[in-house]
Amino acid sequence: MGMPKASLVEHEIGKFICPKTKLPVPLLSYTPLSGVDWPVVVDKCADCGQRHSLQSEDVLHPPVFGYE
Numbered sequence: 434m435g436m437p438k439a440s441l442v443e444h445e446i447g448k449f450i451c452p453k454t455k456l457p458v459p460l461l462s463y464t465p466l467s468g469v470d471w472p473v474v475v476d477k478c479a480d481c482g483q484r485h486s487l488q489s490e491d492v493l494h495p496p497v498f499g500y501e
Contacts, residue, residue: 447494
């Protein structure tokens with residue numbers, strides 16, 4: 434028997450500012466932030482419903498090594 438497959442769970446890896454509403458929106462991914470291929474395409478923004486293409490510098494996230 435092989436190893437059981439882990440179920441992939443979508444989780445928040447950061448936030449981005451919606452270009453239309455200028456409000457922060459959670460960025461969800463099945464991949465950790467360090468493994469994301471850029472640009473990331475958000476098919477349907479949770480805030481405005483439009484499609485956005487995000488670069489890594491567009492994503493706000495806590496410091497990788499925590500707050501000092």
